[in-house]
Amino acid sequence: MTIWNHYYLPSTLDEAIELLNQTPGSARVIAGGTDLLLDLQQGRHAPVDTLVDVNQVREMLVLEMRGTHLFIGASVPLNQITTSELVLEHAQALSEASGLIGGPQVRNTGTLGGNVAHALPAADGTISIMALNAEVEIASAQGLRRQALNTLFLGPGKSALDPHGEIISGFYLPVRKANQASGFSRIMRPQGVALPVINMAAWLERDGDRIQDIRIAVGPSGPIPQRITAAEDALRGRPYNEESLSDGLKAMLNSVKFRTSPQRATAEYRQKLAGVLLREVIQKVWQRAGGPVSHVV
Amino acid sequence: MTDQTLIECIVNGKQVRLPARPGEMLAEMLRERLGLTGTKIGCNEAECGACTVLIDNKPILSCTFPAVRAQGRNILTIEGLRQISGDEDHLHPLQEAFILHGAVQCGFCIPGQIMTSYALLLKKPEPTAEDIHHALKDTLCRCAGYPTIERAILAAAEAMRTGQPVQPPQIQESARAQKVIGRVEMRPEAVEKTTGAAIYTDDLKFEGMLYGRAKRAGIPHGRLKKLDVSEARNLPGVWAVLTAEDIPGDHYHGLVIPDWPTMVGIGERVRYVGDTVAIVAAETKEIAAEALDLIEAEYELLPVIQDPVQARKPETEALHPGGNLLKHIKVRKGSTEAGFEQADVVMEHVFHTPTTDHAFLEPECSIARVNDEGRMEVYVGSQIPYADRNQVARALGWPEERVRIIGTLIGGGFGGKEDIMGQIHSALLANATQRPVKILFDRHESLVVHPKRHATQIRVKMGAMRDGTLVSAETELYGDTGAYASLGEKVMTRATTHSSGPYSIANVKADCYAMYTNNPPAGAFRGFGVTQSAFAVESLMDMLAERLGMDRIELRKKNALRVGSITNTGQVLRDSVGLVECIEKVEAELHRLAGPDPFAPREVEGSPHLVRAWGLAAAYKNTGLGGGAPDKSGAEVELYPDGTLEVRTSAAEIGQGLVTVLRMIVAEEFGVRGERVHVLLSDTDLTPDGGPTTASRQTYVTGNAARGAAVALRQALTSMLAEKYDVPPEQIRFVEGLAQVNGQEIPLGALATEMQSEGRAPRSMFEYWAPATRPLGEEGDMHFAFGFGVQAAEVEVNRLTGEVRVVRIVAATDVGTAINPLGLQGQVEGGVMMGLGNALTEHFILDEGRVVTDRLARYRIPSITHTPEITSIIVEHATSGGPYGAKGIGEIVSIPTTPAITNAIYNAVGVRVDSLPVDQEKIAEALAAEKAG
Incomplete structure (x- = not known):
């Protein structure tokens, strides 16, 4: 009884998709495996016949500018994302989030694709790119398609991806324009599982003293990772001041039903921290959005 | 394309070609197939960092890295680090710095620490403290030598940049320093702990070795009604499945009270989730695991006793024949009633402390084998080897002398390696199969099964005069000792006697109820109960000061x-x-x-x-130990013809540095440098009983024993010389490895030879008895x-x-x-x-x-x-x-x-x-x- 029987290391997307199709039902895609392997080892996931390892799939290791977007291959290790100048320039929220996932060793194997595919409502990577309006690229026998990231999630730990024929191959993040910026913060507790009590990412565009446009994602704020559009609406077009922030927070607390996680946090604590994080994140993003845009391409 | 059936990679500069194995992780491949046991497995769940190796110069966790993924890549393990510095005879500066700075304690995490640090220095040759904290965030050290690890990395980085030797740390010597005592001495076993050569139990392998596992009850309280092991016995590759009825000797063990069933028999009570109902030995770990799944056990579930307060209620079911009260511990001094009446201010508060775990990074491991003479040898990292011998022998129904405990290096203990864990089980299985049997706990089993720090509820009431004089202290403690006694009574006694703090108080009353519950047993853990009561009383002292x-x-x-x-x-x-x-x-x-x-x-x-x-x-x-317990330790010192000395005792090195202390003591007494003294620990055939490594006692007790043995041997050599040269003994000196007599200098080695030629062994055994103590209450x-x-x-x-x-x-x-x-x-x-x-x-x-x-x-x-x-x-x-x-x-x-x-x-x-x-x-x-x- 071993946790897998066959292991494949395809080097192209075509090979990977073909493998999935050849072994219908019995194959699973493995990226960094920092979650999946533990689930297999600890019996939370039944042993699998075939693992299709996508860490060496060429197309999924690319990190580059593609026109109006930054493309990040799903197999790019988190450490590379954390230290990438391009990501820092265009998606600072992701830089910050990816630098906090796991530890340094885990980030050398862990990938953004894996972080997102797990569909956890408070995955740091996912939350950060939700706020960045990311699109996900999915590969299947029919070829590549792009769709909004939020269409990927069905429920806690459940993604809309067909595990037997589809692979997340990468992410498209809009390039940052003048007066735009993003950021990510989270609050942990020192005991127990290293999941955030709450995390938050924001992207905003600044027009002088006004918040021209804004996106905010918070985890865990529901069964799936999500943006808090009510808070965004309350802040959009408003001056950056205490009154706006306070309205934004009210809108957030009205629309989000924070839940209690035993031994981690009560809903009330999360509500309180939502206010702390909202101020912290928006403040730092606001300041960043005032700065000049450099040209890293 | 075809699946990966072959792994071709470079390991420490050498090309390796191995068939791929389903389910195999890189750590296993390195350890089991390439014999590179320097890479340690501490948790096997990507948490502790002990298994860190470099792949293409990046640190990864090899315990959760599929071995096949190493295909075509370049792997560096701790064993390959020396050659990096270009000279295999010399340590890498990181290894040297870890030794010099005292960053090595139990040593189990050190390969991971060094590899993670090495990867950092590749990227950042001049790291800041912040860089180090960031890079080593998930490389845990339970001895927690973090500050020294940080200093060592900085020193190594500097040496690597400048090409100069690694700078030693600035350490204040003792104000009472002698020639060796009180001065900085390197840990003798530090070199092997930094090169990966250090052998812990799981690093050992024997021909024909089987893998043992225990079937745990998994329920906190119940009665075992039915047990069917037939399917497990029939599984190919399974050599033995034993149940309680297969135990030839005593069915119960325990350090103080033998109340812990080695296996729970049919009709008997399960008292916690970690109780064992059957044990298995099989050819591979996987088969052993499969066999466990085939064992069917049926229980009658009983209400769970969750805490000591509940356990003490009269209506609560008794877990043991004597009830749930392990011990009511009392301290009485003066009259607290009178004291409180006299006091100007009285403060009272109730405190709670939780169960905690030792989380030593080396999980429990023991290997038992029957040797050619029919004796049982058990290799284990134990804090009390002689107690292991006694308990293993009793379970086998053998005389103690037929069992030999052979101590291996211990990857952290902190009190958590005093009780029997796999030792008896592996011996029973080895006896049944006549093959060596290894039982290695995984982290999950370690956390569930071994004794913890007691959870407590502590009420402290203190009375003081307006000028601050404490006049009365009353404390009431509840200690959750879990399912079995372990050292619970001793631990809670210490909690109780220390519960009014390090203060002189005229009137003191303390009552402690150490209670059995259905939680994992609680026993020794660094601080031994005082950790809990100090939290309570020192909090109250601040409250009182404010009042x-x-x-x-x-x-x-x-x-x-x-x-x-x-x-x-x-x-x-x-x-x-x-x-x-x-x-x-x-x-x-x-x-x-x-x-x-x-x-x-x-x-x-x-x-x-x-x-x-x-x-x-x-x-x-x-x-x-105190409290009237006889506290003694034996040590033996021998002088060899090459002029080196050996000191032998069964005291344990758990990372605390006892080996260094014993070496220094013997070196001091003979006027030799530390490296001339070898230390042999924890072998019940070769080393005298040093007693338990507990209660902060070994430097004192075994230190005195080693000193006594060294002095006795020195005196024997002195009298031999005095007689031979006809000089008064007090004119003979031992300096720098030489005996000075009448202006002549004789190497120590020659004295050993001379003594041997006189038909006497140049060694001396000393049994040290610590000053007698009185039981609590007297x-x-x-x-x-x-x-x-x-x-x-x-x-x-x-x-x-x-x-x-x-x-x-x-x-x-x-x-x-x-x-x-x-x-x-x-x-x-x-x-x-x-x-x-x-x-x-x-x-x-x-x-x-x-x-x-x-x-x-x-x-x-x-x-x-x-x-x-x-x-x-x-x-x-x-x-x-x-x-x-x-x-x-x-x-x-x-x-x-x-x-x-x-x-x-x-x-x-x-x-x-x-x-x-x-x-x-x-x-x-x-x-x-x-x-x-």
């Missing part, structure tokens, strides 16, 4: 135990009471660092929500020595989120004499970090007897990122009976930390933490309520 309007330092000084004081148990302290000096030293340092009022809250500039303040706590802790000396410690903690509390960070610790410790200042530093810093974990991170959670924190991912121990700046001040009030004046320090260094931190939190934001661990949510809640109110 009195008195400075907390003054209150403590006023009542501190001094020479001539009488303890709670009626012991007159005759020497070595450095408490007041510890208080004064910490006080002076606090004023130096923070001005006249260090305890006042201060906002962090630019961040008004962050508030800092200092807090302080004092403690004492006995050295040695006045007189309950202990022969106490260590004292005072610590101050500076914390930073976030008023918005309740988050707490420890910024700085000042620790003053009265150690008697600092035998090895380098090792002492590791003990102080590691002890502080363990105390910090006890305050902030550690919470072993049970839910109706089931273990919630059953993975390291759920039970968090401090990481380098939690490490504050630690200033250690050594105070040396020699104790007359200790070797060169030394007393135990392993535990005292850890005890004041927690209350110092919680007192600091109170000083910063006014929230009193009375239940551990510190809960940031509760702090935030209390602050919000205060604001609203």
Whole structure:
């Protein structure tokens, strides 16, 4: 009884998709495996016949500018994302989030694709790119398609991806324009599982003293990772001041039903921290959005 | 394409070609197939970092890295590091720096630490402290040598940049230093621990070895009704499945009370989730695991006793024939009633502390095999080898002499490797199969099964006069000793006798109820009960000082135990009471660092929500068993013809540095350099009984035994020379490996040869008996020595989120004499970090007897990122009976930390933490309520 029987290391997307199709039902895609392997080892996931390892799939290791977007291959290790100048320039929220996932060793194997595919409502990577309006690229026998990231999630730990024929191959993040910026913060507790009590990412565009446009994602704020559009609406077009922030927070607390996680946090604590994080994140993003845009391409 | 059936990669510069194996991780491939056992598996769940190796120069966790993924890649393990420096005969600067700086303690995490550090230095040749904390965040060290690890990396980086030798640390030598004693001495086994050559039990393999596993009940309380092992027995590859009826000898074991069933038999009671109902030996780990799944057990479930208060209620079912009360422990001195009547101020409060786990990074492992003479050999890293021998022999129904315990290196103990874990099971299986059997716990099993630190409820009531004189102290303790006695009675006795703090109080009454429950057993854990009661009493001392309007330092000084004081148990302290000096030293340092009022809250500039303040706590802790228990240790010293010496004893090296201490003592007595003395530990055939490695006793007790043996051998050599050269013995000197007689210099080795030629062995055995102690309840000396410690903690509390960070610790410790200042530093810093974990991170959670924190991912121990700046001040009030004046320090260094931190939190934001661990949510809640109110 071993946790897998066959292991494949395809080097192209075509090979990977073909493998999935050849072994219908019995194959699973493995990226960094920092979650999946533990689930297999600890019996939370039944042993699998075939693992299709996508860490060496060429197309999924690319990190580059593609026109109006930054493309990040799903197999790019988190450490590379954390230290990438391009990501820092265009998606600072992701830089910050990816630098906090796991530890340094885990980030050398862990990938953004894996972080997102797990569909956890408070995955740091996912939350950060939700706020960045990311699109996900999915590969299947029919070829590549792009769709909004939020269409990927069905429920806690459940993604809309067909595990037997589809692979997340990468992410498209809009390039940052003048007066735009993003950021990510989270609050942990020192005991127990290293999941955030709450995390938050924001992207905003600044027009002088006004918040021209804004996106905010918070985890865990529901069964799936999500943006808090009510808070965004309350802040959009408003001056950056205490009154706006306070309205934004009210809108957030009205629309989000924070839940209690035993031994981690009560809903009330999360509500309180939502206010702390909202101020912290928006403040730092606001300041960043005032700065000049450099040209890293 | 085809699946990966072959792994071709480069390991430490050599091409490797191996067939792929389904399910195999890289750590297994390295350890099992390439024999590279320097890569350690601490948790097997990607949490601890011990398995870190480099792949294409990047550190990864090999325990969760599929071996096949190494295809085509370049792997570097600890064994390959030497060649990197271009010279295989020399250590890499990182290895050298870790040794020089004393960063190596138990050693189990060190390969991972060094590999992670190496990867960092590849990227950042000139790292900052922040870079180091960032890179080593998830490479855990439970000895918590984090500050020395950081200094070692900085020193190595400098050496690598400059090409100069690694700079040694600045270490204050003992004020009582002699030739060797009190000076910096390198840990003898440090080299092998930094190269990966160090052998821990799981690194051993024997021809034909089987893998053993235990079937755990998995229910907290019930009766075993049916057990069917037939399918498991029939599984190909299974060599034996044993149940209670297959035990040839005693069915129960236990260090003090044999109440712990080696296996629960049909009709018998299961008392906790970790109870064993059957054991299996199979050809592979996988088959053994499969066999466990085929065992069918049926239980009648019984109501779960969750806590000691519930356990004491008369209507609660009795778990043991004698009921649920393991022991009612009483301390009585004077009349507390009269005391409270007299007192101007009385304070009372109830505190709670949780169960905590040792989380030593090396999980339990034992290998048993029947040797050619039909004797049972058990290889194990045990804190009490002779107790293992006794318990294994009794289970087999054999005379003790037919069992030999062979100690291996121990990857951390902290009290958690005193009880029997797999030793009896592996011996039973080896006996049944006549093949060597290895039982290795995985982290999950380790967390669920082995004894923990007692959870407690402690009520403290103290009365004082307006001038601060303590006149009365009453404490009531409940200790959760779990399913079996282990060392519960002893632990809770220590908690009780220390429960009114290191103070002289005329009237004391303490009652403790050590209760059986359906939780995992609780036993020895660094601090041995005093960790819990010190938290309670030192919190109350601060509350009392506030009520009195008195400075907390003054209150403590006023009542501190001094020479001539009488303890709670009626012991007159005759020497070595450095408490007041510890208080004064910490006080002076606090004023130096923070001005006249260090305890006042201060906002962090630019961040008004962050508030800092200092807090302080004092403690004492006995050295040695005490309480009337005979406390003795044996050691043997032998001189070899090559002039080297060996000292032998069964005392254990668990990372605390005993090997170094014993080496130094023998070197001192013979006037030789440390490296001329070899130390052999923990082999019941070859080493005399050193007693348990517990109660901070080994430096004192076995130190005295080694010294006694060395002195006896030196005297034998002296008389031989005196006779031969016809000189008075007092004119003979031993200097630098030579005996000086009449102006002549004779090498020590020649003396060994000469003694042998006279038909005498050049060795001497010494059995040291520590000063007799009295049982609790009888006045007189309950202990022969106490260590004292005072610590101050500076914390930073976030008023918005309740988050707490420890910024700085000042620790003053009265150690008697600092035998090895380098090792002492590791003990102080590691002890502080363990105390910090006890305050902030550690919470072993049970839910109706089931273990919630059953993975390291759920039970968090401090990481380098939690490490504050630690200033250690050594105070040396020699104790007359200790070797060169030394007393135990392993535990005292850890005890004041927690209350110092919680007192600091109170000083910063006014929230009193009375239940551990510190809960940031509760702090935030209390602050919000205060604001609203």
